[in-house]
Amino acid sequence: xxxxxxxxxxxxxxxxxxxxxxxxxxxxxxxxxxxxxxxxxxxxxxxxxxxxxxxxxxxxxxxxxxxxxxxxxxxxxxxxxxxxxxxxxxxxxx
Numbered sequence: 001x002x003x004x005x006x007x008x009x010x011x012x013x014x015x016x017x018x019x020x021x022x023x024x025x026x027x028x029x030x031x032x033x034x035x036x037x038x039x040x041x042x043x044x045x046x047x048x049x050x051x052x053x054x055x056x057x058x059x060x061x062x063x064x065x066x067x068x069x070x071x072x073x074x075x076x077x078x079x080x081x082x083x084x085x086x087x088x089x090x091x092x093x094x
Contacts, residue, residue: 013050020046 020042027035052059 009053013046013054016042016046016050017054 020039023035023042024039026032027039046054
């Protein structure tokens with residue numbers, strides 16, 4: 001296919017998001033209601049199908065932070081349950 005530029009998935013969704021933003025700005029400046037509906041439909045389409053492609057790295061970082069948070073929370077709960085937090089090393093029980 002000559003003359004056809006193949007675009008990556010992320011590039012396609014980024015372009016659609018940019019077009020959606022431009023349409024939104026156009027709708028605000030012209031106050032044409034049909035453009036608002038077009039913006040809403042395009043935004044929903046981008047969110048539904050393009051979110052995983054556009055924000056893949058962000059979602060992965062968010063998931064890693066959440067898993068780390070859960071590990072720390074479980075360790076803190078285990079420490080509180082066992083009471084090791086209040087006991088000092090080398091202290092004598094008399």
